[in-house]
Amino acid sequence: MTDNASSVHLLNSNRQYRSESGAVLIVAIILVSITISLGIVSMRENNYGQRLVANDLFYQDVFRSAESAADNVVTDENLITVINNIDQELTVDHIDDETTRATGTLSYIGTSLSIGNSLAKFNVYNVQAVGRADIDSVDAVSQVILGSTRLAPSL
Numbered sequence: 001m002t003d004n005a006s007s008v009h010l011l012n013s014n015r016q017y018r019s020e021s022g023a024v025l026i027v028a029i030i031l032v033s034i035t036i037s038l039g040i041v042s043m044r045e046n047n048y049g050q051r052l053v054a055n056d057l058f059y060q061d062v063f064r065s066a067e068s069a070a071d072n073v074v075t076d077e078n079l080i081t082v083i084n085n086i087d088q089e090l091t092v093d094h095i096d097d098e099t100t101r102a103t104g105t106l107s108y109i110g111t112s113l114s115i116g117n118s119l120a121k122f123n124v125y126n127v128q129a130v131g132r133a134d135i136d137s138v139d140a141v142s143q144v145i146l147g148s149t150r151l152a153p154s155l
Contacts, residue, residue: 058140062133065102066142069094070131073104074148082106083125083150094131102133109147125150 073092082090086108094102109126127148134141 055138055140058135058138059142062100062135062140063142063144065094065100065133066131066144068131069102069104069133070129070144070146071104073106073131074127074129074146076150078106079125079127079148079150082108082127094133099137100133100135102131105130105132 069092072094073090078090078092082088089105089107091103091105094104106127106129109128112124112126114122114124127150129146129148131144131146132142
């Protein structure tokens, strides 16, 4: 009888394993899939944040280059050149580094008469300085427009 009892016990134990449907395995696969999906989404969001920061840095760099180009074109010598040749624009290339191209353009807008506290009359020469910079590798472009005046005694 003991042989029969042990064989019956073995049959029952085999049936127990056969009757399991693998629910634990399915749950484990689902949990691993969810964890991997969350990891992938997290990495994509991190990459997106890095691109936003990089784009902002490029924008700031190109804006500073354009502003610098506009400031650099407004010199006394350039103002006199533009005022004496009112039909021409003066363009000056401005180099910050090898990746950023910037140009400054100075153009004559007009003349007006200014009367101050003194008895002398002055002509006010109005010019416009436009600084434009771009970085081709990231398609970043910025333009800065500045106004400038120069006083000169009226003839």
